[in-house]
Amino acid sequence: MEIILKKIILASKSIDRSEIFKRAGIPFEIFITNINEEKIKTKFSNAVELVQEIAKAKALSAKNNLLNKDYNAIIIAADTIVELNGEIIGKAQHEYEAFEMLRKMVARSHKLITGIAITEIKSPKIFIDSDTTIVEFLELSDEEIWRYIKSNEWKGRAGAYSIRDKATLFISKIIGSSSNVIGLPMHKLYEILKTEFGINLI
Amino acid sequence: MEIILKKIILASKSIDRSEIFKRAGIPFEIFITNINEEKIKTKFSNAVELVQEIAKAKALSAKNNLLNKDYNAIIIAADTIVELNGEIIGKAQHEYEAFEMLRKMVARSHKLITGIAITEIKSPKIFIDSDTTIVEFLELSDEEIWRYIKSNEWKGRAGAYSIRDKATLFISKIIGSSSNVIGLPMHKLYEILKTEFGINLI
Numbered sequence: 001m002e003i004i005l006k007k008i009i010l011a012s013k014s015i016d017r018s019e020i021f022k023r024a025g026i027p028f029e030i031f032i033t034n035i036n037e038e039k040i041k042t043k044f045s046n047a048v049e050l051v052q053e054i055a056k057a058k059a060l061s062a063k064n065n066l067l068n069k070d071y072n073a074i075i076i077a078a079d080t081i082v083e084l085n086g087e088i089i090g091k092a093q094h095e096y097e098a099f100e101m102l103r104k105m106v107a108r109s110h111k112l113i114t115g116i117a118i119t120e121i122k123s124p125k126i127f128i129d130s131d132t133t134i135v136e137f138l139e140l141s142d143e144e145i146w147r148y149i150k151s152n153e154w155k156g157r158a159g160a161y162s163i164r165d166k167a168t169l170f171i172s173k174i175i176g177s178s179s180n181v182i183g184l185p186m187h188k189l190y191e192i193l194k195t196e197f198g199i200n201l202i
Numbered sequence: 203m204e205i206i207l208k209k210i211i212l213a214s215k216s217i218d219r220s221e222i223f224k225r226a227g228i229p230f231e232i233f234i235t236n237i238n239e240e241k242i243k244t245k246f247s248n249a250v251e252l253v254q255e256i257a258k259a260k261a262l263s264a265k266n267n268l269l270n271k272d273y274n275a276i277i278i279a280a281d282t283i284v285e286l287n288g289e290i291i292g293k294a295q296h297e298y299e300a301f302e303m304l305r306k307m308v309a310r311s312h313k314l315i316t317g318i319a320i321t322e323i324k325s326p327k328i329f330i331d332s333d334t335t336i337v338e339f340l341e342l343s344d345e346e347i348w349r350y351i352k353s354n355e356w357k358g359r360a361g362a363y364s365i366r367d368k369a370t371l372f373i374s375k376i377i378g379s380s381s382n383v384i385g386l387p388m389h390k391l392y393e394i395l396k397t398e399f400g401i402n403l404i
Contacts, residue, residue, distance in 0.1 A: 166226050169391075169404055171379070174377075178365060179370045181380070186371050202342070202346045202350055
């Protein structure tokens with residue numbers, strides 16, 4: 001099996017996902033889709049099904065837009081949420097919502113779930129999977145949560161934290177993939193691309 | 203408790219440790235020590251004791267050099283090793299050693315152990331601790347290991363890999379702190395600095 005010959009398109013506007021790809025040395029291009037996530041959210045209450053459906057919608061939207069171009073391209077899409085005691089937590093819209101989110105999440109563990117969808121332009125095949133990592137937070141005072149929020153890391157991130165930045169100070173343990181917590185379960189991408197698309201990322 | 207008032211000195215030449223501190227928003231200065239690690243290695247066969255002793259030696263060496271300067275400074279030192287089936291694995295010296303290391307590590311799990319030592323210039327107190335994270339690798343072919351080695355990530359890193367870079371593709375699971383795998387268990391630093399030195403990093 002040879003090194004990457006196809007173009008990889010990351011259908012995501014997440015800076016975190018771009019950074020994982022860059023640091024892993026994967027050449028890629030970004031294509032930003034504009035799907036109606038709210039509509040999907042009303043249809044799926046199960047966390048794993050939800051992120052898989054959103055990832056699938058993003059991948060198919062990118063594919064529709066890129067048909068007749070980039071015939072040899074592979075499209076990778078993803079969506080990440082947090083599940084805490086059965087409750088689905090997405091991104092906070094403002095500081096107060098981020099505060100309420102984190103206040104519920106401290107001194108316990110939550111699930112970080114990422115759905116991924118991989119397809120190629122030239123065929124109808126699409127692979128959908130998900131990965132779950134358990135993340136445990138230390139206890140924090142309200143004052144500490146507010147100071148953390150002022151770092152602005154909460155913005156645009158499921159569960160209002162970033163495992164690679166200041167939040168590393170209060171993440172006591174994870175069980176599962178660490179890249180999954182950043183937004184892409186890289187070991188699963190590696191395996192699916194190798195097995196199903198003949199692309200070896202290493 | 204107030205935000206950092208003391209100067210933090212990181213007694214480490216590791217680029218990874220500096221990057222964790224920067225990304226966590228911690229102001230710090232670097233002081234590089236030059237201790238005789240080999241001498242310590244001959245005295246301790248237990249992995250946890252060994253990294254703690256090396257971290258302690260680095261912290262005390264920095265302290266001796268900085269006495270009479272920076273009276274209010276806190277010194278943080280660390281040392282990281284890998285333990286695989288009871289065998290202690292440090293840094294590879296050349297590509298072939300890195301290859302042999304990784305070949306033993308694939309398709310199984312190892313322990314990533316970091317020892318930390320925290321002291322301050324103005325008092326004799328020193329806190330020593332360690333943290334262990336279990337890291338699981340996927341199976342890789344010899345060809346894949348060689349391609350990985352050509353990324354040069356193995357250089358200067360215990361166990362010859364970097365969890366934030368290309369190795370993210372073959373790390374299937376971790377159990378424990380993810381910052382510990384990079385070289386500093388940040389949640390432990392946060393707790394020790396808060397409890398023992400009155401410094402809140404958040």
